[in-house]
Amino acid sequence: MSLSLALERPLLAGFAGAVAMAAAMGFGRFFFTPVLPGMMSGIPLSAADAGLIAGGNFAGYLAGALLASQAWAAGRERWLALAGLSATALLLAAMAVTTALPLFILIRFLAGLASAFAMIFTSSIVLPYAVGRSAVQSVHFGGVGAGIAFSSVVAFLIQRAAGDAAHGWRLDWIGGAVIVLMAALFVARHLPKPVHGRQAAPEPPMAWTRPLVLLTLSYGLFGFGYVVTATFLVAIVRMAAAGPAVEAGAWLVTGLAAAFALFLWQPLARRLGLGVCYLLCLLLEAGGVFASVLLPPVSGALLGGLLLGLTFMTVTAYGLQIARALAPDSPRRALALMTAAFGTGQIVGPLVAGWATEWSGSFTLASVLAASVLLISAVLMMPVVRHA
Incomplete structure (x- = not known):
């Protein structure tokens, strides 16, 4: 490996991580925020319904975080990160094909789980490249905010194109799904392989x-x-x-x-x-x-x-x-x-x-x-x- 490539690789890993975080979190987790008003008026949904859907997503994220912390995932980090991104795209699209509250809650629960997998396993791959390079970590986690910003523009443009259509919110979810799928293809090409160290020793109980x-x-x-x-x-x-x-x-x-x-x-x-x-x-x-x-x-x-x-x-x-x-x-x-x-x-x-x-x-x-x-x-x- 040339010296220039060795220097560029950590930043490339950070950028791949940023794209993954933008897709998994900015779209997979937080795209619900700009799309929600259209759903509330177009379906319609009440604020209590919206709270249940959001709660389902965060419950899925918690379940995914706890599952991802277990030893079964060792050696499968890259595959699981890409699977999480792919599932996120599919689940965003699934939001466009129903108006049933129980299905919305289930889909968002699964989307929370998928975004947790994508975020945690991508981070486990990228962060070793950030040792001694704080910019890599900041670029990686900055992807969340970049995804939120981009999602606001996407939702606004789609809603403008849809006009006052009662189903414009469906186009939002489909558009978000396409963007996440494109991001997953980019990440699959540029996300490096995990850097595995020695097996960590069991930790003592919490003090x-x-x-x-x-x-x-x-x-x-x-x-x-x-x-x-x-x-x-x-x-x-x-x-x-x-x-x-x-x-x-x-x-x-x-x-x-x-x-x-x-x-x-x-x-x-x-x-x-x-x-x-x-x-x-x-x-x-x-x-x-x-x-x-x-x-x-x-x-x-x-x-x-x-x-x-x-x-x-x-x-x-x-x-x-x-x-x-x-x-x-x-x-x-x-x-x-x-x-x-x-x-x-x-x-x-x-x-x-x-x-x-x-x-x-x-x-x-x-x-x-x-x-x-x-x-x-x-x-x-x-x-x-x-x-x-």
Whole structure:
């Protein structure tokens, strides 16, 4: 291998990972957000129905994350990553062929499982190439935000082309499926083979220190608090009648901010520490959730989307890093338990938000509740900061 190829390969791996993350997460997991308003008006669906569908997707993601953490997958990472992407494309298309709520929930559950496989196994391949190269990791995880941004443009263009058709939301899902399939073909060509080290020794049981307990509770509440805006932001804009451009713009701002968030927070993390940045992100995110429903529709949606994008990937990544540092003898167990806490919050959040919206007639109550939960998450984190 030439020197230039050796230098380029890590960045190529990071870029392949970014495309996979954009497809699996930006489309497979979060495309529901810009398509949801069309489904709510065209089928129609209630906010409670939408919460059930979103909860099903996050339950599938949690199941996929727990399955992927088991030893059976060793040696099959690349095949499973590509299978997850291919399944994501098929399941996006499947959303266009039904209007039955139970089938929507089942399809989104399976899509959550597939996106978890694609994300986890792609990351397990790419991240070894990021050792000593922070840019590779940032490019890889920045793919989530890039996918969210691109999905907002795709949904907007398809909806404009479809006009006021009651079934325009079906074209959204089909268009998303085509894009994910194209991404899967690119990833299949450029994703490198896994780098396998020695078999890891079994980890001892978790030592539940007070900081680790507080961090896990905080992380679970963060899952609840962020997911309400991440699921319903475009629907909030639609209910406020701010117009299609603001609907697309709010989600585009979210994605662009998320794509660069880890780059932007990195200098502060070096200076202030991961714990302080985690805490600041929770406070900023709570402010954004409040803003999305309490400010005028245009400024509220754009500010809410911006603060969501700047913070949710950073809290996700820094929370897991802090957990590994607090449980140095059992890092894999710590990550699994943090993922379980986060996943539980993600499942409960849309359900509560949907029911609260049905009861109150607007998304204000659900968003204020989510922002309050984020503030509680920040309070729980305060004693942990000095240990992070």
